[in-house]
Amino acid sequence: MSELKVYTPGEVKEVLKLLHxxxxxxxxxxxxxxxxxxxxxKREGCVLIDLSRIExxxxxxxxxxxxxxxxxxxxxxxxxxxxxxxxxxxxxxxxGQVGSVQIRNRATIGGNIAHASxxxxxxxxxxxxxxxxxxxxxxxxxxxxxxxxxxxKDKYRNHLITAILIxxxxxxxxxxxxxxxxxxxxxxxxxxxxxxxxxxxxxGKIIKASIxxxxxxxxxxxxxxxxxxxxxxxxxxxxxxxFFAALRETVDKSIPGRYSQPYxxxxxxxxxxxxxxELQREGSYE
Numbered sequence: 072m073s074e075l076k077v078y079t080p081g082e083v084k085e086v087l088k089l090l091h092x093x094x095x096x097x098x099x100x101x102x103x104x105x106x107x108x109x110x111x112x113k114r115e116g117c118v119l120i121d122l123s124r125i126e127x128x129x130x131x132x133x134x135x136x137x138x139x140x141x142x143x144x145x146x147x148x149x150x151x152x153x154x155x156x157x158x159x160x161x162x163x164x165x166x167g168q169v170g171s172v173q174i175r176n177r178a179t180i181g182g183n184i185a186h187a188s189x190x191x192x193x194x195x196x197x198x199x200x201x202x203x204x205x206x207x208x209x210x211x212x213x214x215x216x217x218x219x220x221x222x223x224k225d226k227y228r229n230h231l232i233t234a235i236l237i238x239x240x241x242x243x244x245x246x247x248x249x250x251x252x253x254x255x256x257x258x259x260x261x262x263x264x265x266x267x268x269x270x271x272x273x274x275g276k277i278i279k280a281s282i283x284x285x286x287x288x289x290x291x292x293x294x295x296x297x298x299x300x301x302x303x304x305x306x307x308x309x310x311x312x313x314f315f316a317a318l319r320e321t322v323d324k325s326i327p328g329r330y331s332q333p334y335x336x337x338x339x340x341x342x343x344x345x346x347x348x349e350l351q352r353e354g355s356y357e
Contacts, residue, residue: 087231090230091209098185099119102182104183127141133154137236138155138158140180144181146174147176157240160246165195184204190260195284199265199283201281203235212233243271245268245349247266249264249345263285264285266281268350278302278303280301284339287335299317315340322335323336
């Protein structure tokens with residue numbers, strides 16, 4: 072079995088050179104996912120680039136109507152940050168449910184996006200919010216939608232994620248994250264959901280809905296049937312059964328015939344019910 076070589080550069084430009092020069096490269100950030108693959112990586116002759124000495128990628132800032140989060144920020148820091156809790160509350164909620172306390176203390180948002188587990192808790196929230204990421208390679212910098220990155224991972228294989236850009240939650244928006252797992256703590260999602268809705272405060276009409284479900288596909292599944300049902304309706308006009316039917320149909324289209332389909336059809340309605348309660352509580356009008 073090949074030796075596993077680990078490089079620990081001190082500057083971003085060194086990282087970019089390694090990404091350019093080495094054929095089989097994996098980036099080590101928090102390591103909570105990657106370290107589980109060490110035997111496989113050795114067998115494949117990969118090299119690791121350890122980012123622990125890189126400075127300048129651990130920050131959280133609000134810039135006009137966007138939040139900018141450095142790619143090496145941990146989920147503990149995201150969950151505890153007051154700016155995130157105010158302007159991206161669903162991301163804060165999702166971050167507080169990633170694995171255990173120990174995992175949240177190590178796992179980074181950039182690593183979560185790069186690894187792109189189908190059950191990753193941050194991804195449905197980022198997709199629903201229309202988040203973008205900044206990526207770098209030897210040829211230069213680029214900013215792409217998280218959705219585009221996930222659907223074209225091979226294109227960005229030798230890129231470094233440096234930051235995540237998230238449109239802030241406005242006063243007329245409702246953000247939501249929900250997750251169903253085997254147990255409360257240290258659990259991988261059986262199914263999860265990220266939502267961002269925009270409504271008219273004067274009458275409670277939903278003018279835009281963005282909903283993504285996780286743990287149904289390799290990437291987040293857009294619940295377009297659910298979005299279509301919600302859009303244009305007042306919060307007090309929504310019919311629970313029609314809403315649930317759209318959620319179930321999204322699951323059926325995503326995993327037809329899979330053994331987990333019956334369970335996930337029921338589980339998604341539980342998350343949908345939690346979301347409706349949030350919608351009715353926050354989207355009510357005088």
